Amino acid sequence: MERRFRLILACPDRLGIVAMVSNFISSHGGSIADANQHSDSSTGWFFMRVEIVTASGSFDREQLIEQFTPIAQSFKMQWEITDSSVPKKVILMASRDSHCLADLLYRYHEGELDCEIPCVISNHDDLRSMVEWHGIPYHHVPVDKEDKQPHFDRVHQLIVEHEADTVVLARYMQILPSTVCELYRHRIINIHHSFLPSFAGAKPYHQAHERGVKLIGATCHYVTEELDAGPIIDQDVVRVSHRDQPQEMVRLGKDVEKTVLSRGLRWHLDDRVLVHGNKTVVFN
Numbered sequence: 001m002e003r004r005f006r007l008i009l010a011c012p013d014r015l016g017i018v019a020m021v022s023n024f025i026s027s028h029g030g031s032i033a034d035a036n037q038h039s040d041s042s043t044g045w046f047f048m049r050v051e052i053v054t055a056s057g058s059f060d061r062e063q064l065i066e067q068f069t070p071i072a073q074s075f076k077m078q079w080e081i082t083d084s085s086v087p088k089k090v091i092l093m094a095s096r097d098s099h100c101l102a103d104l105l106y107r108y109h110e111g112e113l114d115c116e117i118p119c120v121i122s123n124h125d126d127l128r129s130m131v132e133w134h135g136i137p138y139h140h141v142p143v144d145k146e147d148k149q150p151h152f153d154r155v156h157q158l159i160v161e162h163e164a165d166t167v168v169l170a171r172y173m174q175i176l177p178s179t180v181c182e183l184y185r186h187r188i189i190n191i192h193h194s195f196l197p198s199f200a201g202a203k204p205y206h207q208a209h210e211r212g213v214k215l216i217g218a219t220c221h222y223v224t225e226e227l228d229a230g231p232i233i234d235q236d237v238v239r240v241s242h243r244d245q246p247q248e249m250v251r252l253g254k255d256v257e258k259t260v261l262s263r264g265l266r267w268h269l270d271d272r273v274l275v276h277g278n279k280t281v282v283f284n
C-alpha cells in the first residue's frame with residue numbers, strides 16, 4: 001500500500017528551492033500529490049507544503065528525515081516531515097460553555113476530524129455526560145482561585161500521559177501559564193469570541209455591545225503567554241445592529257465560533273498552518 005507524507009518548510013527565499021524539493025522527492029521514488037508555496041516579499045521568506053506519495057516499502061519517515069536533513073541545513077530551513085497515516089492526538093479543554101466542545105465532538109463522531117481524542121479536560125463537571133456519551137474519558141480538574149497551580153500541574157500531567165500533539169481550548173476560560181504555552185508552542189489552539197485584535201480578554205461580546213460595533217466575530221489562534229495575542233489561524237464575522245443586546249450577540253457569535261474553531265483545527269491537523277513570527281501562512 002502507498003505511504004503519504006507531508007513536508008512543511010520555511011526558509012529564506014532563494015532560487016532553486018522548489019527544484020531541490022521536487023528532485024529530492026523524485027530521486028526517492030516519490031511523487032507530489034499536492035503542493036503549495038508562498039514567497040513573502042515583505043520578509044524575504046519562502047513557505048512550502050508538499051504532500052508526498054511513495055510506493056509501499058520504498059522508505060519510511062525516519063529515512064526521509066535523515067536524508068533531507070543536510071539539504072534543509074544548506075537552505076537554513078525550518079521544516080517538518082509528518083506521516084499522514086498517523087492521526088494527531090488532540091486533547092480538548094473546556095469550562096462551562098458547551099457549544100464549541102459539542103460541535104467538535106459531533107464533527108469527530110462524524111469522522112470530519114482526522115485525529116484521536118484521548119480525553120477531555122474541564123475545570124467544571126457540567127459537561128461530563130455529553131463527553132462520556134461520545135465514549136471519551138472526562139477529567140474534571142477543579143480550579144482553586146487562591147492557588148491555580150495544582151490545576152495547571154494536573155492538566156500538564158494529563159497532556160504528557162496521553163502524549164497529546166495538540167490541545168484545543170474550546171471556550172476554556174483559564175489563562176494558561178507561560179511554562180505550558182512554551183512547552184506546547186504552536187500546538188495549543190484557542191477560540192476567542194471576538195474579531196481580534198478587538199476585544200481581547202474576558203466578555204468580548206459585552207465589550208462589543210458597549211462599543212456599538214456592527215460586526216462581531218471569532219478568532220482561532222495559537223496560544224501564547226500573552227492573552228489572545230498568538231498567531232491567528234482563522235477568523236470570521238457576523239453582522240449585528242443597535243437592536244442586538246449582548247445576549248443576542250452571544251447567540252449570533254456561537255455559530256461563528258464553532259465554524260472558525262473547527263476550520264482552524266482541521267487545517268492544523270492537515271499541517272496546513274505554518275507559523276512565522278507572530279503570523280501564519282495557511283495553505284487551505
Ligand SMILES: Nc1nc2c(c(=O)[nH]1)N[C@@H](CN(C=O)c1ccc(C(=O)N[C@@H](CCC(=O)O)C(=O)O)cc1)CN2
Pocket residue numbers: 169172173174175176177178181190191192193201202223224225226227228229230
Ligand atoms: N496563556 C493563555 N491562556 C489562554 C489564552 C491565551 O491566549 N493565552 N486564551 C484564553 C481564552 N480566553 C479568551 O479567549 C480567555 C480566558 C479567560 C480569561 C479570564 O480572564 N479568565 C479569568 C478566570 C475566569 C473564570 O474563572 O471563569 C482568569 O484567568 O483570571 C480571559 C480570556 C484561554 N487561556
